[in-house]
Amino acid sequence: MAKEIPEAFKHLLADNRVFAHLGTSMPDGSPQVNPVWFDAEGPYIRVNSAKGRQKDKNMRRFPKVALELLDPDNPYRYLQIRGKVVEITEDGADAHINTLAKKYLGKDTYPFRQPGEVRVIYKIEPERVSAWG
Numbered sequence: 001m002a003k004e005i006p007e008a009f010k011h012l013l014a015d016n017r018v019f020a021h022l023g024t025s026m027p028d029g030s031p032q033v034n035p036v037w038f039d040a041e042g043p044y045i046r047v048n049s050a051k052g053r054q055k056d057k058n059m060r061r062f063p064k065v066a067l068e069l070l071d072p073d074n075p076y077r078y079l080q081i082r083g084k085v086v087e088i089t090e091d092g093a094d095a096h097i098n099t100l101a102k103k104y105l106g107k108d109t110y111p112f113r114q115p116g117e118v119r120v121i122y123k124i125e126p127e128r129v130s131a132w133g
Contacts, residue, residue, distance in 0.1 A: 002043035002083075003126045009079045012069045013040040016103050022047060023066040024058035032058060037100040038067070044123045045081060048097045051090070051118040059085045059122055067124065077133025083126045093119035 005013065012018050019035040026032050034055055036047045045067060049056050059065060063085035071077040097119050101110040 003081075003129045004043070005040075005079065005081075005126070005129060006131050009069075009131050012071060012079055013038075013045075015072065017072040018069050020045070020047065021068040021070075022055060023068075024055050025062045025064070026054075026058060027061065037104050039096075039100060039103065041123070044086070044125055045083070046096065047122050047124070048093060048100055049120055049122070050114070051120050056120060060088065065124060071133065074133060078131070080130045080132075081124070081126045082128040083124045085122050086125045087121075087123035089121050089123075090118060091121075093121045096121050 020038040021033055022036045023031050023033045032054060036049070036055075038045055038047045040046070065083060065085060067081040067083070069079045069081075071079075097110040097113075098108065101107045105111070
């Protein structure tokens with residue numbers, strides 16, 4: 001069952017200035033961290049990437065991840081989510097990246113698409129949530 005995001009931090013989920021810093025595990029167990037666009041769908045956090053990128057490979061191999069969201073108005077205030085990727089799908093991923101482009105760039109269409117790129121949605125179930133500040 002997904003852990004609840006504290007009410008005082010839910011605004012970070014919709015703020016277009018807030019990127020998630022996504023931590024995944026490399027094949028040798030070392031961490032990889034990337035800033036990513038995200039949104040929330042019910043209790044889940046969704047991120048979008050291109051199939052074949054390192055974070056895609058990492059989440060497919062080992063679905064445990066961590067996300068950190070830093071409050072842009074107070075860098076000493078943040079939300080940490082540790083969870084599990086419970087769904088990986090290409091269905092709706094093109095529309096989802098366009099939705100994220102609208103949130104973060106104000107553009108109707110994702111402008112950085114590469115030829116042959118296949119977009120993927122990763123649905124993350126929060127298992128542990130902690131907040132500071």
